[in-house]
Amino acid sequence: MDRDEFRQGLRGGFPIMVAASPFGALFGALAVDNGFTIADAVFMSAMVYAGASQMVGIELFGNNVQPWLVVLSVFAVNFRHVLYSASIARHIRHFTPVQKFFAFFLLIDPQYAESERRAERGLPVSFSWYLGFGLIIYLPWLITTAIGAVFGQLIGDPRVIGIDVLLPIYFLGLVLGFRKRDRFLPVVAASAVASVAAMHFVGSPWHVSIGALAGVLLAACLPQDRQPSEMAAIEREA
Amino acid sequence: MDAQHLTLIYLIIAAAVATFATRVGGYVLITQLKHIPPRLEAALNAVPAAVLTTLVAPAFVYGGFDVAASMFVAFAAGLRFSTLRMLLAGWVVVMAIRHLIL
Numbered sequence: 574m575d576r577d578e579f580r581q582g583l584r585g586g587f588p589i590m591v592a593a594s595p596f597g598a599l600f601g602a603l604a605v606d607n608g609f610t611i612a613d614a615v616f617m618s619a620m621v622y623a624g625a626s627q628m629v630g631i632e633l634f635g636n637n638v639q640p641w642l643v644v645l646s647v648f649a650v651n652f653r654h655v656l657y658s659a660s661i662a663r664h665i666r667h668f669t670p671v672q673k674f675f676a677f678f679l680l681i682d683p684q685y686a687e688s689e690r691r692a693e694r695g696l697p698v699s700f701s702w703y704l705g706f707g708l709i710i711y712l713p714w715l716i717t718t719a720i721g722a723v724f725g726q727l728i729g730d731p732r733v734i735g736i737d738v739l740l741p742i743y744f745l746g747l748v749l750g751f752r753k754r755d756r757f758l759p760v761v762a763a764s765a766v767a768s769v770a771a772m773h774f775v776g777s778p779w780h781v782s783i784g785a786l787a788g789v790l791l792a793a794c795l796p797q798d799r800q801p802s803e804m805a806a807i808e809r810e811a
Numbered sequence: 812m813d814a815q816h817l818t819l820i821y822l823i824i825a826a827a828v829a830t831f832a833t834r835v836g837g838y839v840l841i842t843q844l845k846h847i848p849p850r851l852e853a854a855l856n857a858v859p860a861a862v863l864t865t866l867v868a869p870a871f872v873y874g875g876f877d878v879a880a881s882m883f884v885a886f887a888a889g890l891r892f893s894t895l896r897m898l899l900a901g902w903v904v905v906m907a908i909r910h911l912i913l
Contacts, residue, residue, distance in 0.1 A: 588895050613819060620827035630826055640822045648829040653862045659837030660858040677834040682863065689859050735906045738878055741870035742885040742901040744863045746894040749886075751860045760857045761864050768865035769872045781865045788861025793854040 575701040582705025589683045590710045592743045594717045595736040596624050601721025603628065607635030611722040618718040622711060623681060626650035629778060650778040653785055657685040664688055664698040672700045679707035686747045693754075756792050764788030881905035 597618065604614035609631065621627055626647045633643045657680055665676055665688075684707055688698050751757060768784025775783065812820075841847075847855075871882050885901030892900075 588898075592898060609819070610816075613816075613823070616820075617823045617826070620823055621830050623830050626826070626830065630822075634819065634822065640818060640825070643822060644825045644829050647826040648833065651830045651833045653865075654830070654833035655837040655840075656855075656858045656862060657837065658834050658839075659841040660855045662838045662841045663855075673838075677838065678831060680834045682866070686859050686863065732909070735902050735909065738874075738881045738885075738901050738905045739898055741867050741874070741878070742882060742898055743894065744866040745882060745886060746889050746897045748860055748863045748867060749889045751863075754856060754860065756853070756857060757860055760860050764861040764864035765868035768868050772869040772873065777869075780869055781862070784865030784868070785858070785862040788864065789854045789857050792857030792861070793850045795853070797849045797853060 575699060578697075578699045578701035579705040582702040582707075583709045585687055585702075586683075586706040586709035589687075589743070590713050592739050593624065593710060594713060596740065597714045597717030598721030598724075599736075600624060600627050600631070601718040601723075602725030604631045604718075605722045605725045607631045609722070611719060614722040615715055615719050618715050621647070622678070622714065623647075623651050623654075624714075625778070646778065649782065652782045653682075654680060654685075656785060656789065657682075661685055661688055664692045665703070668700055675707075676700070676703055679703070679711060681710070682744070683710070683747065686750070690750055756795055759795065760788040760792050763791040877905050877908040880908060 600618065601611075601614045604617065604627075605611065609617070617627055617630070621630070629650050630643055630647050633646055638646075658677060661676075661680070665673065668676055684703075687706060688703065691702070692698050748761065764784045764787055767787030768780045771780040771783035841855075844851075867882075871879050874882075881901040881904040884904045885897045888900040889897040
């Protein structure tokens with residue numbers, strides 16, 4: 574373990590932990606509202622660790638939807654992680670199998686995006702950094718879930734205190750972080766149009782997979798002009 | 812523990828397994844390849860912007876005027892400043908609209 578790298582990870586993950594905490598509390602409150610005990614809510618946060626899909630899961634469970642359909646919906650909401658794990662493979666090849674197990678378990682949206690950004694800047698994606706970044710988000714996620722489950726009713730409507738805009742804005746910030754990449758504008762345009770259309774015609778959560786697929790396919794179909802690719806150049810520098 | 816509660820525990824475990832499968836699946840598929848073709852590499856490079864955009868665009872379009880205004884100001888802030896300041900700018904705008912104007 575490299576203490577310095579671990580500390581860099583903690584510092585990098587801190588603002589995300591702050592942004593995610595209200596949602597941990599919100600999940601805890603909603604879970605109890607849908608028939609979970611406090612222990613069930615914390616257990617789900619600890620095992621699944623994927624906010625949006627946890628919300629979908631408890632909502633469906635509370636409405637007595639059949640269990641296999643609940644699991645399928647959770648899978649659908651999290652399907653984007655398949656793309657993350659394929660894409661992050663280039664940066665974590667040096668992890669041991671046990672380290673990879675933990676790395677995949679902690680692979681949430683910001684963890685993936687910040688790992689990509691770190692690799693792009695030529696910094697090492699070490700396990701120490703990765704773990705520090707992951708734990709500063711994971712452990713408070715469990716604590717805020719428990720707090721939300723205990724004090725559920727006190728939070729009330731998240732719109733009143735304006736926390737509902739924090740996640741989309743946080744993701745917007747992450748998108749902007751990739752604006753120097755090749756084909757950024759066409760990819761963003763394709764994913765934006767496809768996800769908005771899919772939200773309207775198909776509905777949530779499918780808009781995520783459909784929108785993402787549109788942008789990724791477009792990137793693969795556009796003329797491949799750079800030789801050698803920037804990614805290969807970055808990998809050589811690192 | 813009654814039967815319904817046991818079902819819930821199994822349900823949570825199944826959801827956790829399904830989620831972990833998505834987080835390891837892409838890695839397993841991609842490491843089967845000896846050489847990554849350029850078009851696949853271009854596709855992988857597009858993943859972050861493509862996926863994250865789908866978490867942003869629908870919120871902007873369907874979130875209502877207050878959310879759209881807040882996100883627009885945050886976008887402008889994001890071109891110059893850090894993520895934390897973006898969050899602060901967007902939060903101030905949405906609170907102002909909800910509590911002072913409407």
